[in-house]
Amino acid sequence: MYNDGEFARWRRHPWHGLAPMADDADEGVVTAYIEMLPSDTVKYELDKxxxxxxxxxxxxxTATPPALYGFIPRTYCAEEVAKRCEHADVADGDPLDICVFSERLITRADIILQARVVGGIQMIDDGEADDKIIAVLDGDNIWGGVHDIADLPPIKTERLQHYFSTYKMIPGKDIEIRVDTVYGRDEALKVIEASRTDYNNHYGHLFDRKS
Structure with a gap:
């Protein structure tokens, strides 16, 4: 479907055309494509x-995301991601979500940034693994020195858990969402690696020069 030449001539597809991390990135620093801002009352999503x-x-x-919200390019949540979630047999079939804290207000989405991974939330949405990686803006003057989830004030993670447990609520309709498992940096990096394996297994053919 895509090849390197097409990526070079046109705007790169945010999911398939961007690398999940810069070549010179420190360990645990990934590229994040941002879909939503903390001020958004409309849910924006990449049209794949x-x-x-x-x-x-x-x-x-009235809930709005407590952090910048998007995904890590060239990731996919399928079999390998599901294996890391004890209470889910399948994953949601989307790129791996990431929430990024920034001390300075970022006022637009449809951007990329470098994010330092510090942990994650193991979200289970109607039986599907739907992990949310937690990160901080790399080089941020307040949060840039945070390296693990324990370094963040607990309220930051609690607000994310509350948002994801309620943002799909509809009066009179039961939606089964679990967000009770929070993990640190080491597990978050393993989830990211699993999502990259899933991506290669399902979409690696996009980069086969013979295809």
């Missing part, structure tokens, strides 16, 4: 076919 950011749905509740 075109690579453009689209309106997925207006948020039904």
């Amino acid at each position: 076919n075109t690579g453009f950011l689209m309106v997925d749905r207006p948020q039904r509740t």
Whole structure:
């Protein structure tokens, strides 16, 4: 479907056309494509076919994401990610989500940034593994020195857990979401590696020059 020449001529697809980390990145620093801001009351999501950011749905509740929200390029949540989640047999079939804390206000989405991974939340959404990696903006003047989840104030993680446990709520409809498992940097890096393996297993053919 894609080859290096096409990537060079046109804007790169945020999912398939960007590397998950810069060549010179420190260990644990990944590239994040940002879809949503903490001020967004509409859920924006990448349209996987075109690579453009689209309106997925207006948020039904007043909840807004407590951090920048997006995904890590060239990741995919499938069999290997599901193996890391004891209570899920499958994963959600999307790129791996990432939440990034920044001390300075970032006022637009559809951007990329470098994020230092510090942990994650093992979210199970209706039986599917839907992990949320937690990170801080690399080089941030307040959060840049954070290296593990224990270095963050607990309220930061609690707000993320509350958001993801409630943002799909509809009055009168039961939605089974679990966000009770929080893990540190080491496990987060293993989840990222599993998602990269899943991506290569399912989409590696996109980079086969013979395809």
